[in-house]
Amino acid sequence: MTNSSKEHVLNTPPADAISSVAFSPSSSLLAIGSWDQYLHVYERSSGDSPFTLKQKIEFEAPILDVQINDSTAFCVGVDCTVRKIDLETGEQTVLSRHDEASNKVAYSTEHGLLLSTSWDGTLHVHQPESNDFIRVRLAAKPFAVSLTRERAVVAMAERKVSIYDLTALKRLVEQTGGTADHQSVLDMQPWQERESSLKFMTRAVACMPDGTGFATSSIEGRVGVEWFDPEAQQNTYAFKCHRQMQKTVDESGEEQDVDIVYPVNALAFHPVYGTFATGGGDGVVALWDAQTKRRVRQYHPLNSSVAAMSFSPDGKSLAIGISPGFEDGKESDDIDASQVKVVVRELADGEAKPKEKK
Structure with a gap:
């Protein structure tokens, strides 16, 4: 240091509003999600800039959140899908579909779980390796999510905060998970519930x-x-x-x-x-x-x-x-790139x- x-x-930033930034576990890659419908992946370099653009991957709709490993990225967005992207081949796999836009995604390395939330009021819990997932009903519309090694914190509307045990979520996926998009929404008691x-x-x-x-x-x-x-x-x-x-x-x-x-x-x-x-x-x-x-x-x-x-x-x-x-209240104006x-x-x-x- x-x-x-x-x-x-x-150099070469997104052309529309930025929604998310995320480093890979090795700190060598930086992923940027944006409303321009591209995932920008930067690679650490030894030049004047610490990161240079490695690749741009196009999506069908604006990206609302992204997580990245050293060979895989996970994205959610306005098209309601939860996607896994192979950074070597560019291949995209749809892990699940929400009923409304999916706004947040988080990955637990310790448990091999990918969590996504949606404005439809659900939490999807995925095992990306098997493509199995479950739907869990949330107490309100979710706004943000973050993980520790053992917990998942979901902050929602109406000042509601639910805290889930990741081991319990993993067990539930293994017991009841599937790949069908029409599976039922599960009611699961969080580890803790509180008011913000x-x-x-x-x-x-x-x-x-x-x-x-x-x-x-x-x-x-x-x-x-x-x-x-x-x-x-x-x-x-x-x-x-x-x-x-x-x-x-x-x-x-x-x-x-x-x-x-x-x-x-x-x-x-x-x-x-x-x-x-x-x-x-x-x-x-x-x-x-x-x-x-x-x-x-x-x-x-x-x-x-x-x-x-x-x-x-x-x-x-x-x-x-x-x-x-x-x-400044100018929501209707075009973004100044x-x-x-x-x-x-x-x-x-x-x-x-x-x-x-x-």
């Missing part, structure tokens, strides 16, 4: 590397930090972030300060130090210490909304996907390390 961090903007500590709609969820808890973020500039252990749940807290004070003039002509609140679109925990990054509609990325409740550092604002983030598994890089987030970028920050030694307690 270097003594000072470096920020790189990757945040009052407004969840945008992202990320689990702690040590598997003891998770963080969620909302559209209302807040982050909540929670623990799985019932005794540790008393330590749950939430804090405000990604807000800017701006001066405006009211109808009487008097100047006043207004607190502009931005959604926190992205969360990512550092795999080594356990600090976590937040990315907001204000284009700002900040690092936080979940244990001490302190901000570690804040980076300069980027020129567009932070849409997605991912730390590399080796902890050396932070990939940031930025694109217009419509915080010049504002769609993939930024990779090569972290300096100890850059993501918590500050020492005084």
Whole structure:
């Protein structure tokens, strides 16, 4: 690692809004999902840019989320399908179909399970090697999902959060799984059910590397930090972030300060130090210490909304996907492709390390 961090903007970014970024387990590949209907796969290089475009794989509809191994990628999107892509041949296999758009996907290396969620209110649990899967009914419309080695956290509408035991899910797939798309939806009791500590709609969820808890973020500039252990749940807290004070003039002509609140679109925990990054509609990325409740550092604002983030598994890089987030209310406007970028920050030694307690 270097003594000072470096920020790189990757060449040949997607042409439409970025939905997801994901590193491979070896940290050698970086996958980008986007609304331009292409999966962009970048490969780590030794040139001026840390990653160069390796391949573009076209899909039938916009991609909403992606996960990647060193030879396989998994994608979900607006066409309702859950797909496995062989990165060597480009061959695509449909693992299952949801009734509505599939918005999130997560892969458990430890259990060999692929989880996908959909706006149809279901969770699909796949064994990609056998193509078997099951449908599980969720408590509400899902917005985000994240995994530990043993748990799956699903954040949903109505402030609902369900936490599933991955071993139990794997057992259920092995006992009742199949390949038919018309199979029934199963009712399964989660390992834990709880109400989110945040009052407004969840945008992202990320689990702690040590598997003891998770963080969620909302559209209302807040982050909540929670623990799985019932005794540790008393330590749950939430804090405000990604807000800017701006001066405006009211109808009487008097100047006043207004607190502009931005959604926190992205969360990512550092795999080594356990600090976590937040990315907001204000284009700002900040690092936080979940244990001490302190901000570690804040980076300069980027020129567009932070849409997605991912730390590399080796902890050396932070990939940031930025694109217009419509915080200014211009949803009907076409995307300005010049504002769609993939930024990779090569972290300096100890850059993501918590500050020492005084």
